[in-house]
Amino acid sequence: MSAPTKYLLSEDRLPKAWYNLQADLPQALPPVLHPGTRQPVGPDDLAPLFPMSLIQQEVSTEREIEIPEPVRDVYKLWRPAPLIRAHNLEKALGTPARIFYKYEGVSPAGSHKPNTAVAQAFFNQQAGIKRLTTETGAGQWGTSLAFAGALYSLEVKVFQVRVSFDQKPYRRAVMETYGAQCVASPSNETVFGRSVLAERPDHPGSLGIAISEAVEIAAQNDDTKYALGSVLNHVLLHQSVIGLETIEQMHMADTWPDVVIGCAGGGSNFAGIAFPFIGQALRGEAPKPRIVAAEPAACPSLTRGRYAYDFGDTGHMTPLAKMHTLGSTFTPPGFHAGGLRYHGMAPLVSHVKELGLIDAVAFQQTECFAAGVLFAKTEGIVPAPEANHAVKAAIDEALRCKREGKAETILFLLSGHGHFDMQAYTDYAAGKLTDQHYDEQALAKALDGLPQVA
Amino acid sequence: MSAPTKYLLSEDRLPKAWYNLQADLPQALPPVLHPGTRQPVGPDDLAPLFPMSLIQQEVSTEREIEIPEPVRDVYKLWRPAPLIRAHNLEKALGTPARIFYKYEGVSPAGSHKPNTAVAQAFFNQQAGIKRLTTETGAGQWGTSLAFAGALYSLEVKVFQVRVSFDQKPYRRAVMETYGAQCVASPSNETVFGRSVLAERPDHPGSLGIAISEAVEIAAQNDDTKYALGSVLNHVLLHQSVIGLETIEQMHMADTWPDVVIGCAGGGSNFAGIAFPFIGQALRGEAPKPRIVAAEPAACPSLTRGRYAYDFGDTGHMTPLAKMHTLGSTFTPPGFHAGGLRYHGMAPLVSHVKELGLIDAVAFQQTECFAAGVLFAKTEGIVPAPEANHAVKAAIDEALRCKREGKAETILFLLSGHGHFDMQAYTDYAAGKLTDQHYDEQALAKALDGLPQVA
Numbered sequence: 001m002s003a004p005t006k007y008l009l010s011e012d013r014l015p016k017a018w019y020n021l022q023a024d025l026p027q028a029l030p031p032v033l034h035p036g037t038r039q040p041v042g043p044d045d046l047a048p049l050f051p052m053s054l055i056q057q058e059v060s061t062e063r064e065i066e067i068p069e070p071v072r073d074v075y076k077l078w079r080p081a082p083l084i085r086a087h088n089l090e091k092a093l094g095t096p097a098r099i100f101y102k103y104e105g106v107s108p109a110g111s112h113k114p115n116t117a118v119a120q121a122f123f124n125q126q127a128g129i130k131r132l133t134t135e136t137g138a139g140q141w142g143t144s145l146a147f148a149g150a151l152y153s154l155e156v157k158v159f160q161v162r163v164s165f166d167q168k169p170y171r172r173a174v175m176e177t178y179g180a181q182c183v184a185s186p187s188n189e190t191v192f193g194r195s196v197l198a199e200r201p202d203h204p205g206s207l208g209i210a211i212s213e214a215v216e217i218a219a220q221n222d223d224t225k226y227a228l229g230s231v232l233n234h235v236l237l238h239q240s241v242i243g244l245e246t247i248e249q250m251h252m253a254d255t256w257p258d259v260v261i262g263c264a265g266g267g268s269n270f271a272g273i274a275f276p277f278i279g280q281a282l283r284g285e286a287p288k289p290r291i292v293a294a295e296p297a298a299c300p301s302l303t304r305g306r307y308a309y310d311f312g313d314t315g316h317m318t319p320l321a322k323m324h325t326l327g328s329t330f331t332p333p334g335f336h337a338g339g340l341r342y343h344g345m346a347p348l349v350s351h352v353k354e355l356g357l358i359d360a361v362a363f364q365q366t367e368c369f370a371a372g373v374l375f376a377k378t379e380g381i382v383p384a385p386e387a388n389h390a391v392k393a394a395i396d397e398a399l400r401c402k403r404e405g406k407a408e409t410i411l412f413l414l415s416g417h418g419h420f421d422m423q424a425y426t427d428y429a430a431g432k433l434t435d436q437h438y439d440e441q442a443l444a445k446a447l448d449g450l451p452q453v454a
Numbered sequence: 455m456s457a458p459t460k461y462l463l464s465e466d467r468l469p470k471a472w473y474n475l476q477a478d479l480p481q482a483l484p485p486v487l488h489p490g491t492r493q494p495v496g497p498d499d500l501a502p503l504f505p506m507s508l509i510q511q512e513v514s515t516e517r518e519i520e521i522p523e524p525v526r527d528v529y530k531l532w533r534p535a536p537l538i539r540a541h542n543l544e545k546a547l548g549t550p551a552r553i554f555y556k557y558e559g560v561s562p563a564g565s566h567k568p569n570t571a572v573a574q575a576f577f578n579q580q581a582g583i584k585r586l587t588t589e590t591g592a593g594q595w596g597t598s599l600a601f602a603g604a605l606y607s608l609e610v611k612v613f614q615v616r617v618s619f620d621q622k623p624y625r626r627a628v629m630e631t632y633g634a635q636c637v638a639s640p641s642n643e644t645v646f647g648r649s650v651l652a653e654r655p656d657h658p659g660s661l662g663i664a665i666s667e668a669v670e671i672a673a674q675n676d677d678t679k680y681a682l683g684s685v686l687n688h689v690l691l692h693q694s695v696i697g698l699e700t701i702e703q704m705h706m707a708d709t710w711p712d713v714v715i716g717c718a719g720g721g722s723n724f725a726g727i728a729f730p731f732i733g734q735a736l737r738g739e740a741p742k743p744r745i746v747a748a749e750p751a752a753c754p755s756l757t758r759g760r761y762a763y764d765f766g767d768t769g770h771m772t773p774l775a776k777m778h779t780l781g782s783t784f785t786p787p788g789f790h791a792g793g794l795r796y797h798g799m800a801p802l803v804s805h806v807k808e809l810g811l812i813d814a815v816a817f818q819q820t821e822c823f824a825a826g827v828l829f830a831k832t833e834g835i836v837p838a839p840e841a842n843h844a845v846k847a848a849i850d851e852a853l854r855c856k857r858e859g860k861a862e863t864i865l866f867l868l869s870g871h872g873h874f875d876m877q878a879y880t881d882y883a884a885g886k887l888t889d890q891h892y893d894e895q896a897l898a899k900a901l902d903g904l905p906q907v908a
Binding site for chain 2: 004005006008010011073074076077084088106108110147150151169170171172173174176177178179373376377378380381382417419420422423425426429
């Protein structure tokens with residue numbers, strides 16, 4: 001066996017500022033529109049949902065936004081996160097490529113999500129907010145916000161998609177251990193939830209519905225704000241700490257990636273690893289790697305969605321954003337990477353895709369689990385099902401290098417561990433896991449139903 | 455909130471040698487006896503079960519035993535592990551004490567167990583061994599050996615206590631993802647397993663039975679050896695890396711512990727944190743902290759067991775060791791900290807207890823879970839049920855300091871995270887978890903049945 005090589009930054013190298021890609025874009029991001037007027041929203045329109053500090057980050061074009069010292073102090077509980085060279089995986093593949101992965105599973109929640117949860121909890125606490133609402137699917141994001149809420153003494157109320165609430169009680173148990181309240185969505189606690197239940201009392205829920213419920217509660221209470229775990233600009237901003245660290249670590253490893261890979265659902269972990277590399281290239285400071293977003297074939301917003309204005313939620317309470325979308329009424333089939341089951345893609349990720357700065361690929365779940373099992377056996381870490389999409393893309397690139405005889409450097413983000421997802425691995429090992437295919441007609445209908453924007 | 459402060463060693467400070475307490479003992483450890491002859495065993499008696507390199511470590515009185523470079527390379531995947539000051543917990547308790555914890559949950563298996571699993575797999579591979587057998591209860595140890603086996607391309611066969619095999623399928627899924635074979639014990643694969651099943655076909659199993667099965671398989675096959683996750687001297691030796699790192703980190707924090715705490719089941723994580731501190735004190739190089747082993751009141755070998763020769767397993771295939779034991783026929787009640795449900799205590803830990811070098815306390819499980827929930831809410835990490843015993847002891851010490859107005863420094867080992875144990879937290883939150891009490895008569899009977907040794 002070959003031992004992995006770890007590149008670890010000392011704490012004083014933890015970035016002091018987040019990186020904002022909006023500063024370096026050759027074309028500005030299309031504006032976000034008010035759901036009623038369909039006119040560009042101003043900061044005041046967002047004030048019921050977010051504290052002004054986060055709204056300012058959302059629209060900022062400053063390149064660097066300072067990470068407050070108290071946030072850096074909490075980051076230090078697990079950051080800087082390691083960059084690791086996967087020697088054993090390289091050997092198993094027989095590839096001349098060098099494979100590096102940045103590992104975010106070292107956080108207390110087991111994924112990259114606390115990078116923004118801690119920041120959002122901090123800025124809300126600074127603004128005097130007492131309570132945060134949010135949605136969660138499988139539970140990575142809800143767990144992370146519950147963790148951050150506990151540290152800042154904020155109440156956290158999580159609307160969890162009912163099917164996950166029922167099937168994955170352990171994530172809920174973690175949220176509740178941190179002191180958060182966890183409610184199955186659709187719920188009777190909101191007007192929107194009741195309207196959904198009135199139509200279908202046994203509705204399994206969806207992220208779009210849970211977002212509507214969380215937004216409704218936040219909008220109605222002055223001491224309550226809403227927190228989103230992906231998609232928004234300020235969320236992607238907070239995740240830039242991943243890529244900023246990785247750039248330093250690639251220098252430590254004395255190499256530079258030819259390819260940078262992340263899995264993509266809402267887009268935040270992908271942006272976290274990719275945007276700092278894109279920014280350096282746009283500023284002419286470093287060669288531009290090829291950047292690859294790996295998404296699920298069963299919910300393929302980047303590869304099969306339309307670039308159009310759409311709502312972020314099912315209840316159509318959120319502003320309209322221009323993004324790659326499958327339509328807010330699209331319901332993806334029930335594959336295991338719950339963190340990637342969202343109809344839209346972060347507007348910033350969609351924008352750089354339109355600008356030709358990134359590529360996207362889509363994979364079925366069984367090939368992703370096969371990649372994850374190989375990774376576990378060779379490198380010792382069981383990846384989250386979401387992260388398996390990045391592992392699969394990295395392995396494909398490494399095999400391409402083998403065919404082409406190229407010693408390229410491949411970098412991917414391992415966004416979290418799979419310790420809460422072992423049922424999926426059990427099903428995979430038993431041959432019970434099948435690839436999932438969305439209904440083409442339902443997708444066409446959802447795309448037809450996209451809102452009309454002048 | 456107060457952010458935690460983390461003390462992180464750079465990789466070049468990873469210890470180059472394990473520390474062997476046997477070098478500094480004022481009295482030598484009583485010999486291990488052959489189960490048949492009841493005479494002290496020699497290295498050859500142990501050769502069917504372990505490679506000679508590990509047998510030499512088992513009996514060595516050298517103070518330092520070099521950590522092979524390939525083992526250090528694997529350790530670096532997660533080591534050096536962080537030492538963290540629990541500011542927020544201190545504040546919640548209102549204590550003048552300073553509380554530090556060493557965190558071993560950062561390993562890929564989520565606990566301290568890989569420290570010895572990697573070493574044992576390495577030495578077996580070096581000796582040309584093809585396959586390892588072992589037992590596991592809840593699964594922390596089985597997972598760790600499966601992880602190490604995957605890295606060194608060794609087959610791993612795990613006999614898992616049937617009740618855990620049935621109730622905790624996710625740990626099994628991790629072992630199988632790493633490529634290990636996992637069998638419910640008692641099984642039909644061994645003579646001993648068949649004998650147990652013949653008497654009681656629905657036997658729930660026990661660690662003692664699983665050890666017998668694993669030992670039986672190893673003893674019969676030249677290319678197969680046995681690996682134990684605790685109790686033995688060489689296992690405790692490998693865990694010394696924990697305390698060695700911590701001593702350096704206490705210097706970084708510019709303080710020295712007045713109290714050092716670890717939970718104790720078989721004794722390996724406790725010894726890992728405690729023995730290097732005991733050694734420094736025995737050599738007169740540093741003040742001796744008070745050392746506290748925290749064990750479960752439902753399986754209290756150190757506080758209620760007898761210091762006597764006993765078997766390590768139910769089938770009486772292992773050598774006899776002098777240790778604090780509840781008797782090899784003692785069956786502890788079904789509390790949640792599965793890693794602490796063993797009838798005996800490591801001979802070296804028992805020996806230092808007899809020498810007056812350590813104290814022991816015992817806790818019921820509900821008070822331990824209450825401590826764990828407070829820790830999760832204040833420090834952000836959900837501890838394993840086993841580790842909650844150490845958390846509880848640390849909190850008690852901190853409250854004592856509050857009563858006495860003393861600003862002592864309290865150090866405890868957080869041996870692993872609880873992500874695989876959320877059912878226990880769910881039960882605790884629902885008020886379903888009750889304290890468990892062993893049967894006094896059954897204990898008396900088990901102690902009466904201890905083997906006679908001249």
